[in-house]
Amino acid sequence: MTTFTRRRTLQLAGAGALALATPAIAAKRKITVGALRFTSHSASFVALERGYFADVGLDVEFKFFQAAQPMAVAIASKDIDYAVTAISGGLVSLAQKGAIKVIGGALSEEKGIDGQKILASNDAHAAGLTSPAALDGKTWAVTQAGSSFHYMGSKISAAEGATLKYKPLQKVGAIIGALKSSQVDAWSIVPHIAKGLGGAGAVQIIGDVADYIPNYQVTTVFTSADNAANERAATEGFVKAFSAGAADFNAALVDKTAGDGTDMVKLVHKYVYADREFAKAEKSIRAGSMRINQGAALNVTSVEDQLNWFKSEGLVDGDITLDTLLDTSYVETA
Amino acid sequence: MDIHLSNISHRYDATEVMRDISLEIPSSRILCIVGPSGCGKSTLLRIIGGLERPSAGEVGQIGDPPEGCLNPLTYVFQDFALLPWRTVEGNISLVLEDHGIDGAKKQSIIADVLARTKLSDFAKALPKQLSGGMKQRVAIARALVVNPAVMLMDEPLSALDSQTRELLMDDLIALWTRTPFTAVYVTHNLAEAVRLGHQIVVLSRRPGEIREIVEIDKPLSERTFGDPDLEAPQRHLWDLMREEARAADAELIHV
Amino acid sequence: MSEPRPVSFRGGGFAPKSVRWIGAVVFIALIAVAEIGTQTGWISALTLPKPSDVLDTFVQLYQSGLLWKHLTPSLTRLLVGALLGVSVGISVGVLIGLFSYIRSGLVPLVAAIFPIPKIALLPLFVIWFGIDEGSKYALIAFGTFTPTVVATYGAVDNVDRTLIRMGQSFGLSWWSIVRKIVLPGAMPGILSGLRISLAIAIILLVAAEMLGAEYGIGAYILEAGSLYDLERLFVGVAILSLLGIGVSAAIGAIERYLLRWRN
Known part of the structure; x- marks a missing residue:
């Protein structure tokens, strides 16, 4: 030392x-x-x-x-x-x-600049997951335990007092597929992917990561x-x-x-x-x-x-x- | 029950195997079929038992099988065809199970046939533990247990050494003498044919045709090893077959 | 006549026998080398974990009760998936072995399916069977199905035809012939195929747990890999190895029982 x-x-x-x-x-x-x-x-x-x-x-x-x-x-x-x-x-x-x-x-992450988004699958959204406050008991997609997705999910759920079930899916592509087919309920991802998916109506954007993890x-x-x-x-x-x-x-x-x-x-x-x-x-x-x-x-x-x-x-x-x-x-x- | 063959002909693709065979198989007698290799003896036996369909001609049954007969036409195979995973008992049981014979009745039938074939001590043995002669005894016991109207024996002794063959011939004669059964016995061994056959059908080489049917009148039980009375018919059979056998031996095999 | 010369012996070798303790010695020697190497720093922590740390991690896993939390779902997946794949595989294999039309129709299909890496189909299975247990069962079942089919119809083809003719000549029913002659006759081939199928099932377990498994030996290994936690990685791999040895021993026992007529 x-x-x-x-x-x-x-x-x-x-x-x-x-x-x-x-x-x-x-x-x-x-x-x-x-x-x-x-x-x-x-x-x-x-x-x-x-x-x-x-x-x-x-x-x-x-x-x-x-x-x-x-x-x-x-x-x-x-x-x-x-x-x-x-x-x-x-x-x-x-x-x-x-x-x-x-x-x-x-x-x-910086307030005022578009940052990572919180997403909900269409089915979960229809069932009431319209804001991160409703995350309790939902499944949250991660690539792996210990990935940044896991960290974000954990911080967001802690802030909302929610308990999430984490689904490891290894790859971003697999997560997108699972989210589109409503196999998992929620996820967070960089804005261009989030907006691409949200714009096509394949998933719903329900919040910003920056609100939960400022200066991330x-x-x-x-x-x-x-x-x-x-x-x-x-x-x-x-x-x-x-x-x-x-x-x-x-x-x-x-x-x-x-x-x-x-x-x-x-x-x-x-x-x-x-x-x-x-x-x-x-x-x-x-x-x-x-x-x-x-x-x-x-x-x-x-x-x-x-x-x-x-x-x-x-x-x-x-x-x-x-x-x-x-x-x-x-x-x-x- | 008699079996009647009328004008049986058979061919595999371009090869004519047998031609126009007509034959009566009388009950309670042993009919031997001899002929050079490739003359279609075994094929004829399969046709008689319904395991193969002849190209032309018909096999007919005359009369009904006897009372208690489970399987009128029953084979004894050259290579025994015992299930290696079943014991002696199990192999015999196999052919009874499908006829709904079970439990104590089955056990007593098996015990009886094992006693008749002197196999009682081997009931629990697996085939791999038995000598060739014992295996064929088991196969014969399995054939007898279904009370066949006709036994179809396909060179049953060919896979055995000559001493065992003699022993088994004695056993077969003893069995027949006790309860005469009908049998068609295919062999290429003329000594076997004259020992066991009441009638001996001589087939020509391919395409197989009946050359001659030789009758031997001496009762089976009186025929012995090296019997001088059997020498003449055996020589006659050999005279009939020698040329055929030589020609058959020189033929190319088309497979 | 000259003096007789002895004929030299030339029939040795080419008959390997397994000597029991050699295998254990190789294992122990390898582990000892790894332990000494990591203790002395000759093998860096990045290259291999200390075997003693791996054992320690395993003990912790066991004591925390997490071992069963990981093993139970994995064993269930293996059991359900393999049972499905093997039983359907044997049935289809027997049908291919017995019927011309089914054979002509299915053999090319099986040949086409066999080389597909089943892992590649995992995302599809997730859509078809759901992200939970369904897709995992399906992947393992599918992976064990094809080798079982191939082994089974090969084994049925090799059943002694004279035994089948014998069954027919005694007037046995079709079903009796299949049950009492074809299946037992094909059993040696089916069981040796089963060895391969079940090894594949264990390999696929890790793949199956890639998607959406929180617990399971495969998930545990994948997590350890992504965390670069070598101790846990080795614990997981060792559990899979033990599972493989266990399955192989179980099939050995089944073989000794079912095929005792053979030896």
Whole structure:
């Protein structure tokens, strides 16, 4: 622990220097970044397309995944260097085993910006599930125990004094199918999927997650513990480029201060919904644009709340501390 | 009950197996059928018992089967056809169960037939524990238990060694002498034919036709091993068959 | 005449026998290596859990009563699903073995269904049979059905035809022949098919519990996997292995009883 603190002090000094001048990284360093083809992963896409990674001397290759969970395992196995995903029980367990560290924040819930929605199946809605207050005794879809869906369901039901039955369905696709056919009653999901389903009348939107979990740090930036501790320059470079990408993305599609954002949608469309025609994809991309934290700042309070919830549910070891999970030397924290 | 065969012909696709066979099978006598291999002896037996349909001709029953007969036409197979998962008792029980014979009545019938065939000590044995001769005794007991009008015996002794064969022939003769039964006995062994047959039908090679019917008058019980009286008929049979057998042996097999 | 030379023996080998204790020794040695490796840090915590921790986790699972909470639904699913699949499979297999039209109609169908990974159909089963027990039973039943059918009709084909002719020659009814000759004759083949079917049932148990199962050994394993909780993962896997050994032993016992006429 003492060595850690000493190194951290040095690292903080280095971070100060970075703010003043771009570090002179001689050779381009090859790194692999894990990503899902979701709008919420756009900061990395922007950083690559607009050359921010190249500016900090990183030669980035993307590796695409179908789900967040395997990305955490891929970081642990050193198949990828950096990734963005929700904090899950698996992520915490891997951090406990000394494999990974969370180094920054990405997606956040914010009042006033369209965030994650609470959904009810049509049958459940017809039977009276018209607001989260009626959730008691209902079934709640999750991918896995310990997933962000489980966390949201738990927080929402706690706030409403409701008891939920959790149905693990492994994949988002399976959940959508089960919800459409009213096999499960309720779920929460990012806005573009929620609006897509709600708009088609396949499900009913009954509330906002932000009302129950304000300032919810939905996804985080993470890397291997080895990178966080020993690859200072590359990691700082990644955070810097990622932040620049996030800033462009927020300006274009969240704050809408950079024109109509069509350029940004075109950029994102290369990675997300690439199999759909542009006009259709544009709608989904715009609808799914949530704020990516400025400077990849991390909401430690929210992360702590999530960690405590995992512990209270017995999903992770009770001895895990916030320090085991986080390396806060790279970004601003709140 | 007599069996009457009229103009039986049979063919498998292009191969003519037998041609125009007409025959009387008188009751309480043993009729042997001999012939070179491939002459359709076994096929003829299956036709008589209704296990195969002849291409032409008819098999008729004359008169009614005797009182208490459960299965008028009953086979004894060359390879015994015993169910390996049933005991000796169970194998005999099998053919009674379907006729609604059960409980004590069944047990006494089985005990009786086992005693007749000298198998009482083996009632609980499984087929795998028995020698070939014992297995065939069980098969014969199973055939006798249904009081058949006609026993159809398909080379019943061919799978046995020669000593066992002699023993079983003696047993068959003893059984027939006690209660004469009707039997059609197919064999390629001429010694068996002259020991057991009242009448011996000689078939030609394929397509099988009746060459000759040989009668042997000496009572079964008086025929013995190496009986000089049987030498002449056996030689006569062999003379009839030699050329046929040689030709049949040289034929290519079409399968 | 020269001096006789001894004929050298050349008939050895090619007759493996199973030596009882070797299997146990291999097991114990592997576990010992894992324990020592993880204790000394030569095997990292990320690679393998400590066997002693796994045992500890199992004991906790047992003491907390959760073991039965997970095992009971899984065993029920296995039992109901396998019973459905196997009994329908044997019936269909016998029918294919006995009737030309059914054979011609169903053999290609079974051949088409056999290679489908049943897991792929799980979402469909959820729509057809509901997300609760129905879809789980259906998946396991479907998975055991096809190998049972194939094993059964193969076994019926191999029943000695002379025994069937014998039954006919004694005037046995059709049903008697099926019950007393065809089924017992096909039993060895059916039982060895059952070994495969039931192993598949255990494999499918995990798949079946992917959708909508809160409790169950499969759900427990999946949860442990997603939490990257290696101790629990290994406990779950060990339970499945034990289940497999148990099923295999049970079939062995059934074989020894039903096929005692064979040895």
